[in-house]
Amino acid sequence: MRVITPSVELKRQWTARVELARRHPWWFLLFFVWTCDQHDLVDPIKPTPALRPHIKVMSELWHDNPRLVVVKSRQMLMTWTFVALYLWDALFHQGRLIMFQSKREEDAIGDEVSGDGLLGRAKFILSHMPGRQFVIPEYDEAKHKQGRKILFPWNNSTIWAIPQGAAIIRQRTASGILSDESAFQPSAGDAYVAARPCIRGGGRYTALTTADMADGGHTRALYEDTLDQGDYERSGTRTD
Amino acid sequence: MSVAAPELIDAPVAGPVERKITAPEVIIPANDIDVGLTATLNTNGFVAVTLGMGADPITFTREVVESERRGLPAWRFRKEYLRDWDAQSGAPVFDTEWVERQRKYCCDPVWRYDVEPEIGDDGNPVLWRSSGLPKLKLVPSQGGRLKVFISPDWQPPEIPAGSMSVRVAFAMGIDVGEGVGASDSTIQVFVGSTREQAAVFKDNRIQPAELGRIAACIARWYNDALICPMRKMHGITTLRAMLEVGYTRIWRHHQPGGLIEVAAQDLGWKKGEATDDVLFGRWIDAMQFDRVTLHDLETVQQHSQYIYDDMGRVCHQKLKLLPVTARYQHGDLVVGAAAAYRACMDLPRYRQTTPFTIPADSFEGIRRHADRMDARRAHTEEDW
Numbered sequence: 078m079r080v081i082t083p084s085v086e087l088k089r090q091w092t093a094r095v096e097l098a099r100r101h102p103w104w105f106l107l108f109f110v111w112t113c114d115q116h117d118l119v120d121p122i123k124p125t126p127a128l129r130p131h132i133k134v135m136s137e138l139w140h141d142n143p144r145l146v147v148v149k150s151r152q153m154l155m156t157w158t159f160v161a162l163y164l165w166d167a168l169f170h171q172g173r174l175i176m177f178q179s180k181r182e183e184d185a186i187g188d189e190v191s192g193d194g195l196l197g198r199a200k201f202i203l204s205h206m207p208g209r210q211f212v213i214p215e216y217d218e219a220k221h222k223q224g225r226k227i228l229f230p231w232n233n234s235t236i237w238a239i240p241q242g243a244a245i246i247r248q249r250t251a252s253g254i255l256s257d258e259s260a261f262q263p264s265a266g267d268a269y270v271a272a273r274p275c276i277r278g279g280g281r282y283t284a285l286t287t288a289d290m291a292d293g294g295h296t297r298a299l300y301e302d303t304l305d306q307g308d309y310e311r312s313g314t315r316t317d
Numbered sequence: 318m319s320v321a322a323p324e325l326i327d328a329p330v331a332g333p334v335e336r337k338i339t340a341p342e343v344i345i346p347a348n349d350i351d352v353g354l355t356a357t358l359n360t361n362g363f364v365a366v367t368l369g370m371g372a373d374p375i376t377f378t379r380e381v382v383e384s385e386r387r388g389l390p391a392w393r394f395r396k397e398y399l400r401d402w403d404a405q406s407g408a409p410v411f412d413t414e415w416v417e418r419q420r421k422y423c424c425d426p427v428w429r430y431d432v433e434p435e436i437g438d439d440g441n442p443v444l445w446r447s448s449g450l451p452k453l454k455l456v457p458s459q460g461g462r463l464k465v466f467i468s469p470d471w472q473p474p475e476i477p478a479g480s481m482s483v484r485v486a487f488a489m490g491i492d493v494g495e496g497v498g499a500s501d502s503t504i505q506v507f508v509g510s511t512r513e514q515a516a517v518f519k520d521n522r523i524q525p526a527e528l529g530r531i532a533a534c535i536a537r538w539y540n541d542a543l544i545c546p547m548r549k550m551h552g553i554t555t556l557r558a559m560l561e562v563g564y565t566r567i568w569r570h571h572q573p574g575g576l577i578e579v580a581a582q583d584l585g586w587k588k589g590e591a592t593d594d595v596l597f598g599r600w601i602d603a604m605q606f607d608r609v610t611l612h613d614l615e616t617v618q619q620h621s622q623y624i625y626d627d628m629g630r631v632c633h634q635k636l637k638l639l640p641v642t643a644r645y646q647h648g649d650l651v652v653g654a655a656a657a658y659r660a661c662m663d664l665p666r667y668r669q670t671t672p673f674t675i676p677a678d679s680f681e682g683i684r685r686h687a688d689r690m691d692a693r694r695a696h697t698e699e700d701w
Contacts, residue, residue, distance in 0.1 A: 101332070101333045103332075103333040104332070104333075107330075126375075128330065129373060129375065130345055130354075130372065131345060131353075131354055131368060131372035131373050133333065134336070134344050134345060134354055134372075135354075135366070135368070136333065137333050137334060137335070137336040138336050138338065138344075138356060138364065138366060140333070140336075141335055141336050141337045141338075142336070142337065142338055142356075142364040144362050144363045144364060145363065145364050145366055146359075146363045146364070146365050146366065147366040147368055148365070148366070148367055148368070148400050149367075149368035149369075149400070150351065150368065150369055150370045150377075150397070150398045150399070150400060151397050151398055152376065153368055153372070153373060153376075154373075155368065276362070282363075284363075287396070287397060287400065288396050288397075288400045288401060288402045288404070289396065289402075290402060297402050299359075299361065299363055299365075300359075300363075300365045301365070302359035302360055302361055302363075302365065304361050305361075
């Protein structure tokens with residue numbers, strides 16, 4: 078009879094989990110993503126509730142449809158979910174340049190300690206990832222985690238936190254853009270125009286937002302499919 | 318297509334499925350609280366996803382939703398949780414309850430003042446040496462445009478009567494109109510420490526430059542109040558007029574580090590008025606949380622005229638019931654009050670550096686006077 082030691086069994090299990098996570102991001106959410114719930118006073122750091130139907134469906138939608146505009150209610154765990162999905166993209170694919178865009182750069186960078194902001198959430202997930210040595214054995218926190226970026230040099234991928242606007246997007250060829258609360262970004266329309274080559278070339282673009290018109294109606298037009306009607310203020314600049 | 322789990326995985330769950338959206342699809346059905354999750358492929362190539370509270374019944378129980386509904390103003394709940402893009406369109410910026418609360422403090426002005434040129438002993442108007450313009454002074458007048466609720470020598474009630482007196486700091490906000498009978502030019506004066514309305518001035522026939530001179534006169538009367546004027550359009554004219562008559566205690570964007578700022582380009586509020594969160598947003602907060610006290614009924618009433626437009630911006634309401642002349646005078650008192658409140662908040666950063674005055678009949682005063690006379694005599698002899 079063949080005896081399998083626990084460590085060997087554990088290693089096989091993690092290797093299999095990594096293999097699954099490589100195939101579909103939902104497995105990555107299920108096995109490797111822990112989040113910080115600031116509302117929970119007892120046990121704030123916990124696995125992401127990937128088994129909830131809406132999170133599973135959203136990961137499937139994101140995986141199979143590169144361009145998404147998601148209009149949501151508050152408190153749906155969507156920011157955590159999409160940050161994890163784009164992190165999956167950077168971890169398991171070669172040559173990805175992912176941009177996390179928010180209204181202010183501070184919001185995009187956030188804070189790793191409490192899992193705040195977009196890049197802060199990604200760093201938090203990496204720091205608290207169970208079995209990280211099986212997923213990314215090359216990862217060195219001191220070297221690869223920088224102020225505005227997370228670098229994955231072994232597969233030439235980068236995640237970069239950027240403020241609203243077109244300037245940074247226009248100069249680079251991003252393979253994925255997550256625009257968080259895009260309806261609250263006055264320059265969302267300009268950023269979208271700058272990202273068009275990336276979108277047309279097959280890159281991912283996710284506009285995630287609650288309803289607002291601070292962007293001059295751009296995100297609403299994207300969502301309601303009325304972009305070509307030009308019935309919104311494209312520059313989105315608020316004037317008196 | 319389901320991605321099956323290998324045998325070794327301890328996850329007895331169904332794997333993910335392929336979800337390429339080609340037609341409108343209800344993926345998670347609605348419940349009795351809200352919609353679930355729906356997806357539609359737009360012609361612009363984007364998949365539009367609606368994610369409602371019905372998709373997460375674990376988080377959004379009936380109790381949670383009801384509690385949120387009660388805890389937010391109606392339009393905010395519709396916007397935040399029911400994804401209603403137009404929820405705030407037409408909604409009042411200042412809640413009726415906040416306005417009603419202020420209405421209780423309204424009263425008639427204690428005094429009314431107006432300005433007139435200062436006349437010298439020789440019967441001629443006194444002029445500013447720098448600009449040659451006539452000096453103005455405030456005089457009591459029955460129909461005066463300046464309504465005074467708190468006088469400059471007002472003493473805070475916490476100071477024991479007769480023990481000492483303090484020089485109360487005041488802040489002033491100015492909204493500048495064209496002066497052609499349409500939009501009002503307004504001046505609001507607030508007590509710096511209590512944020513209480515001290516005086517209000519309103520006129521729609523006053524030229525911007527004249528407004529600047531009157532504002533400087535009122536500010537001097539109010540213990541050299543800190544003025545925050547609007548810079549846009551005609552505001553720059555008002556600003557220059559204030560500088561011409563030597564008034565420099567004006568709000569500025571950047572602290573010049575001890576120097577007296579005389580260049581007009583850095584003075585005054587140069588951004589938006591009603592749409593600027595830093596100016597108007599603070600004023601909305603002040604009204605909401607009762608941080609201010611308004612005594613002028615017209616100022617209070619003008620708050621009801623501000624609504625959110627389709628784009629979520631603060632704007633004036635076009636009231637069809639009001640006469641056309643009244644329509645153009647909307648909200649100017651509110652903008653002035655918002656500017657005054659801004660100046661109130663920044664008062665500690667503008668400490669007044671008044672030189673210490675030596676009494677003329679003291680030994681030091683006599684000595685300095687003798688020095689000055691010696692210097693003048695020496696100077697005259699040199700010239701001679």
